[in-house]
Amino acid sequence: MAVASFVLGLLGLLVLNVVLGPVSVVLAAVALWRGTSRPGRAWLGMALGVADLVVLAVAMQLSHTVSWSL
Template sequence: MALTAPTTNTPSATPSATPSDARRRDADGMAVASFVLGLIGLLLFNAVFGPCAIILGALAIARQTQRRGRALLGLALGVADVILLIVLVTLDNSVFWQFG
């Protein structure tokens, strides 16, 4: 009588993610990053954060994120950052601003 190991047909504990799931998760991350960069860009480094927010927001929308509202808000904040930069350069010949 030979001893054999019992076989189990249970699925693995961690299901593998499909490439479309990973791509959607990346797009959701881009939407959040766009919003955060656009918001921070209103106060700091609008010359850098504004265009980054615009690019990330557009990429998130193009990749069909589930956080479309956040991507659109990040896109709008990025545009506001660039407009603020243009206004500051026009009025002060400077890219910096302060309260008071």
């Protein structure tokens, strides 16, 4: 789950960040709660998931719309 959180968080920076960001955060939280053997990867996945949501919020504010594109 930690690796999946990291990959989805990284992918979420480019596409579907409104979906992949929260999924990444939830997967990281579950991985940490279960005691993963890769806590660094889980924390990185959580940080990337939060970054996905921050990028979405900033892009929405700059474009004055609910969606954004590159």
